Amino acid sequence: MTDKERFVPDEGLAPASTVLPAAGELDEFTKPPRSQWANVWDQFKTHKGALWGGILFLLIVVTVFLGPYVWTIDPTHIDIRARNQGPSLAHPFGTDQLGRDMLARMMAGGRTSVSVGIAAMLLALGLGSLIGVMAGFFKRLDGPLMRLTDLFLALPLLPLLLVMMMLFREPLNATFGPEQGIFILIVCAIGITSWMPTARIVRGDVLALKEREFVLAARSMGTTNTKMILRHILPNVLSPIMVSATLGIATAIITESALSFLGLGFPPDFPTWGRLLFDATDYLQQYPERVFWPGMAISLTVLSVNYLGDGLRDALDPRIRGR
Secondary structure (H helix, E strand, O other): OOHHHHOOOOOOOOOHHHOOOOHHHHHHHHOOOOOHHHHHHHHHHHOHHHHHHHHHHHHHHHHHHHHHHHOOOOOOOOOHHHOOOOOOOOOOOOEOOOOOEHHHHHHHHHHHHHHHHHHHHHHHHHHHHHHHHHHHHOHHHHHHHHHHHHHHHHOOHHHHHHHHHHHHHHHHHHHHOHHHHHHHHHHHHHHHOOOHHHHHHHHHHHHHHOOOHHHHHHHHOOOOHHHHHHHHHHHHHHHHHHHHHHHHHHHHHHHHHHHHHOOOOOOOOOOOHHHHHHHHHHHOOOOOHHHHHHHHHHHHHHHHHHHHHHHHHHHHOOOOOOO
16 A cells, blocks of 8 residues: 555545534524523513513602603692692592692602612611621621520511601701601611611521632631632622612512501601502591502502512522523
């Protein structure tokens, strides 16, 4: 056999470099990797209740904050000649016993209630996340902080809120004014008394994350505790924090409405949904729609936020994502 015959390749076998992948396989290789938030959105879209809840909550927020620019009637304007009117084109939700437009008061009350809910939620979320991370990451702080959490959980919520209102209402009103002072008082009272569930949830997740390989690797590299918490711990506990945020808004709105309904919230001329319910109780038999509108607004807001939190929990938890 000559050298030329020895090195002639077999014609039945194609060289490896000539075998090309199929078109679909080539697209899979060239497609950019999907981000985690894209997967979260895909899972969130499958939860119809959460999707409709998010749309409804967004619609309520847009209505109460941007609606007064369209419906320009002053919610505090008194027109005795138009008092106790039913729904009409001039007043779609009717008027109250002083002739004030109920639609304008509903939007003004919703703006206050939603603002209180969001502000109180942010305060409770900040306190709960801070205490939960500190208790889970630093072992020497775990015992004292958890005993403090148990102490706040053992306190009766409504009597504590009533005591705080009676003690701090007048000093804050004298310092910041009747409206701003009561807003600060209600936000602080609700936030300080509702951070405990977030703290316990975050602490449990931090205890589990602290033993993961990437945290041990970062510790072996000499990463400081502050950087480890900010770069490795907090991003991985974002899921329960976001779920607690949505549920905290609903809790804060219900608590504010209860305080206003008991007459311990904002001044009578400063409408909130709870205050509108309180004012309408005396006219329940003659004009039941006055109770219906604020009650429906509170129910729809709380229901939409709860559905939104349920969908976020399913979408952000990788263990149940895709079920």
